[in-house]
Amino acid sequence: MIDAGTQDSESNATPGTHHRARFDAVVRFNRQVCREHYILRLALPGGFPATRPGQFVQLGCRPPDGAIDLDRLLCREHKWESGRGVVIEQQELCGSSAFLRRPFSLAGRGDDASGTWIDVIHRVVGVGTGWLAGLKEDDKVDLIGPLGNWFSLPRGKSIGLLVGGGVGLPPMFYLAQTLAQARWAAVGFVGATTADLLAVTFVEGVVPDQDGAVAQSVVQFAQLGYGAVVTTDDGSLGLRGRITDGLVRYLQSQSPEDAQQTVVFTCGPEAMMHAVADLAGRCGVACQVCLEQAMACGMGTCQSCVVRIGHDQDDSHGVAEDGRAWRYRLACSDGPIFEAQQVVW
Amino acid sequence: MTTPAADNDTTTAASLAVDLAGLKLANPMMTASGTCGYAYEYAGLADLARLGAFVTKSITSQPRQGNEPQRIVETRAGMLNAIGLANIGLDAFMAEKLPDLRRLRDSGPRIIVNVAGHSLDEYVTTAGRIASEDIVDAIELNVSCPNVGDGLTFGTDPQLLKDLVRQVRGAMRKDCKLIVKLSPNVGDVTQTAGAAVEGGADVLSMINTYTAMAIDINKKRPRLANGTGGLSGPAIRPLAVYLVSMVYRHVAKPAGVPIVGMGGIQYWQDAVEFLLAGATGLAVGTALFVDPATPITVMDGLRGYLVKQGCSSITDVIGQLQIGGDTPRTPYP
Ligand SMILES: Cc1cc2nc3c(=O)[nH]c(=O)nc-3n(C[C@H](O)[C@H](O)[C@H](O)COP(=O)(O)OP(=O)(O)OC[C@H]3O[C@@H](n4cnc5c(N)ncnc54)[C@H](O)[C@@H]3O)c2cc1C
Ligand SMILES: Cc1cc2nc3c(=O)[nH]c(=O)nc-3n(C[C@H](O)[C@H](O)[C@H](O)COP(=O)(O)O)c2cc1C
Ligand code: FES
Numbered sequence: 101m102i103d104a105g106t107q108d109s110e111s112n113a114t115p116g117t118h119h120r121a122r123f124d125a126v127v128r129f130n131r132q133v134c135r136e137h138y139i140l141r142l143a144l145p146g147g148f149p150a151t152r153p154g155q156f157v158q159l160g161c162r163p164p165d166g167a168i169d170l171d172r173l174l175c176r177e178h179k180w181e182s183g184r185g186v187v188i189e190q191q192e193l194c195g196s197s198a199f200l201r202r203p204f205s206l207a208g209r210g211d212d213a214s215g216t217w218i219d220v221i222h223r224v225v226g227v228g229t230g231w232l233a234g235l236k237e238d239d240k241v242d243l244i245g246p247l248g249n250w251f252s253l254p255r256g257k258s259i260g261l262l263v264g265g266g267v268g269l270p271p272m273f274y275l276a277q278t279l280a281q282a283r284w285a286a287v288g289f290v291g292a293t294t295a296d297l298l299a300v301t302f303v304e305g306v307v308p309d310q311d312g313a314v315a316q317s318v319v320q321f322a323q324l325g326y327g328a329v330v331t332t333d334d335g336s337l338g339l340r341g342r343i344t345d346g347l348v349r350y351l352q353s354q355s356p357e358d359a360q361q362t363v364v365f366t367c368g369p370e371a372m373m374h375a376v377a378d379l380a381g382r383c384g385v386a387c388q389v390c391l392e393q394a395m396a397c398g399m400g401t402c403q404s405c406v407v408r409i410g411h412d413q414d415d416s417h418g419v420a421e422d423g424r425a426w427r428y429r430l431a432c433s434d435g436p437i438f439e440a441q442q443v444v445w
Numbered sequence: 446m447t448t449p450a451a452d453n454d455t456t457t458a459a460s461l462a463v464d465l466a467g468l469k470l471a472n473p474m475m476t477a478s479g480t481c482g483y484a485y486e487y488a489g490l491a492d493l494a495r496l497g498a499f500v501t502k503s504i505t506s507q508p509r510q511g512n513e514p515q516r517i518v519e520t521r522a523g524m525l526n527a528i529g530l531a532n533i534g535l536d537a538f539m540a541e542k543l544p545d546l547r548r549l550r551d552s553g554p555r556i557i558v559n560v561a562g563h564s565l566d567e568y569v570t571t572a573g574r575i576a577s578e579d580i581v582d583a584i585e586l587n588v589s590c591p592n593v594g595d596g597l598t599f600g601t602d603p604q605l606l607k608d609l610v611r612q613v614r615g616a617m618r619k620d621c622k623l624i625v626k627l628s629p630n631v632g633d634v635t636q637t638a639g640a641a642v643e644g645g646a647d648v649l650s651m652i653n654t655y656t657a658m659a660i661d662i663n664k665k666r667p668r669l670a671n672g673t674g675g676l677s678g679p680a681i682r683p684l685a686v687y688l689v690s691m692v693y694r695h696v697a698k699p700a701g702v703p704i705v706g707m708g709g710i711q712y713w714q715d716a717v718e719f720l721l722a723g724a725t726g727l728a729v730g731t732a733l734f735v736d737p738a739t740p741i742t743v744m745d746g747l748r749g750y751l752v753k754q755g756c757s758s759i760t761d762v763i764g765q766l767q768i769g770g771d772t773p774r775t776p777y778p
Contacts, residue, residue, distance in 0.1 A: 198519070199522055200519050396526075396734045397486075401481055401733070402528070402734065403516070406516065415508070
């Protein structure tokens with residue numbers, strides 16, 4: 101079995117326990133996969149530390165400092181360009197660009213003859229992702245990673261249900277690769293509000309089942325031998341309804357033995373993950389969630405990314421409506437992956 | 446890569462060494478409290494051994510869970526934070542973090558522990574206990590906190606601030622320096638700066654964040670759960686440079702008290718502005734989130750600037766701002 105690794109859930113504060121660093125990545129390609137979504141492949145010429153599904157990277161979503169001559173810009177030296185006249189470019193006067201880095205889950209990784217690459221799938225929602233959308237082959241991207249913990253493959257389990265809603269899909273693709281290597285059985289559950297927001301590639305000639313039956317319809321899963329269930333809120337493709345509508349059918353049809361073997365892995369909008377976690381709980385199936393929170397540093401220094409995690413010792417931070425005591429944990433370094441039953445939503 | 450010793454090598458380059466009221470730093474570069482954790486969080490991303498000094502997150506007597514999320518939001522060229530002083534508390538700090546800080550100090554940087562509190566007693570006991578550790582070179586007082594007793598913010602009330610500084614200074618190991626971190630959220634910062642100096646501050650650091658707000662125009666609610674937050678990053682740099690220049694001319698220079706300047710430092714050019722305005726030390730906060738190695742790249746840039754200017758020491762630049770005429774400028778000319 102592929103060990104998802106020993107999780108050092110303790111703080112990241114000791115040197116040498118991890119290998120994240122800053123990298124100058126080079127764009128191999130940046131392709132639109134559907135409306136608003138792009139797959140960005142970044143080459144890391146000098147290699148990249150070991151990664152696991154669930155981990156993320158912090159991308160600088162603006163031209164890297166090295167790409168512009170800052171000394172010239174900040175010292176207000178200017179140059180003459182025929183046709184344009186005097187060009188004075190001061191970085192800080194060049195309008196709004198993303199200042200902080202932006203976190204993105206790893207959607208895949210490969211080490212091939214031409215070196216190491218990682219995939220990120222991003223949805224354009226603002227200034228930073230807008231800048232990413234314009235990246236072309238050979239452009240430079242400043243990257244810090246790998247960050248965060250990862251999905252674990254518990255001993256005694258062998259069936260993975262990969263539930264990815266909207267922009268929560270990317271880590272599911274990477275996880276599917278790892279599950280295939282570990283010889284797990286798996287099914288992908290992919291959902292979006294409407295068909296053209298599904299960031300997946302469909303197998304030609306295989307139409308996702310309208311009743312939510314598993315089909316080899318999604319390339320990212322089918323190429324590993326895994327089927328998928330597709331749902332859209334408006335019924336424009338696959339089963340009409342929420343991702344949980346597809347998942348509940350599947351869970352109800354499972355034998356008790358299979359349910360015992362199953363882990364639900366989920367990432368997506370918080371309301372969706374909450375519903376998936378509740379459903380898994382009701383069915384007695386293990387579940388791991390990938391939580392998101394606004395992040396500045398991404399590595400445990402700024403304390404901005406807190407999430408509420410169940411905690412039954414004296415030093416809890418609060419008590420939820422259902423009576424469960426909780427403590428703030430950092431999504432960036434204690435997470436982003438947590439056991440679903442631990443999360444206080 | 447340059448070795449720590451080379452940061453203070455006068456034979457090949459200008460000296461970067463500075464003196465903060467007797468606390469000798471190999472170079473002026475420091476981290477800003479709350480943006481760099483407790484010690485080694487940035488290990489592997491920044492050569493921490495090359496810092497002049499490392500400044501910890503604010504420590505309070507009890508652990509603090511902090512505010513509800515969302516705690517941060519990016520604004521143009523900056524960010525708002527309402528972390529709420531989340532920290533592990535004095536006992537855990539002493540037990541778990543001091544060994545790391547000792548190791549860090551052995552590698553080069555001086556150690557400065559930032560202390561916050563919500564009553565005079567809390568400041569005094571926390572600062573006194575931390576200062577009793579020999580590896581702690583200085584205490585930095587975060588006075589941007591309300592006093593639970595009367596709701597007044599220590600850092601905005603000159604009399605309260607003076608009493609606080611005097612009592613904390615009295616409770617500290619004698620050779621441990623006291624740095625008072627000034628809040629910009631006051632009408633006249635020279636008043637609070639003066640009060641801190643009268644109270645016995647060895648060094649002034651400035652500035653903490655500006656109280657500010659960002660609004661979600663669709664929900665018609667503040668974007669931070671706390672409502673307001675502190676603005677930091679490049680957006681506040683010109684404001685910070687101005688306040689440093691005011692305090693330098695009217696308080697710090699006459700009193701012979703050095704200033705640690707901060708607020709939006711990201712490039713070496715920013716740092717030079719602070720030096721010219723009168724800062725001796727330079728702290729980098731928000732820019733660490735973009736690149737934890739910022740203080741090191743700034744330092745390398747500073748060295749180049751000094752050579753180009755024909756200076757043999759960074760001290761030749763401090764406070765060298767030229768302002769036309771003798772008339773002190775008012776904020777609104
Ligand atoms: C651990 C983690 C993994 C992530 N993985 C991916 C991924 O694989 N692909 C992807 O497209 N996105 C991912 N995100 C979300 C991504 O980081 C944000 O969409 C991005 O920061 C937006 O930046 P922007 O400058 O384009 O938008 P901004 O201009 O900053 O914001 C535009 C809008 O997006 C919202 N927004 C900003 N940050 C987030 C966030 N973290 N989560 C949800 N909404 C946000 C804002 O509230 C605002 O309404 C991840 C976030 C986290 C914390
Ligand atoms: C996320 C965050 C947390 C901070 N926490 C503290 C703190 O605990 N104590 C303190 O004195 N200042 C704190 N500050 C203020 C900084 O130390 C610094 O004074 C301010 O951000 C201005 O510098 P900058 O623009 O370089 O960030 C914090 C700033 C940020 C952005
Ligand atoms: S993002 Fe800074 S602590 Fe998590």
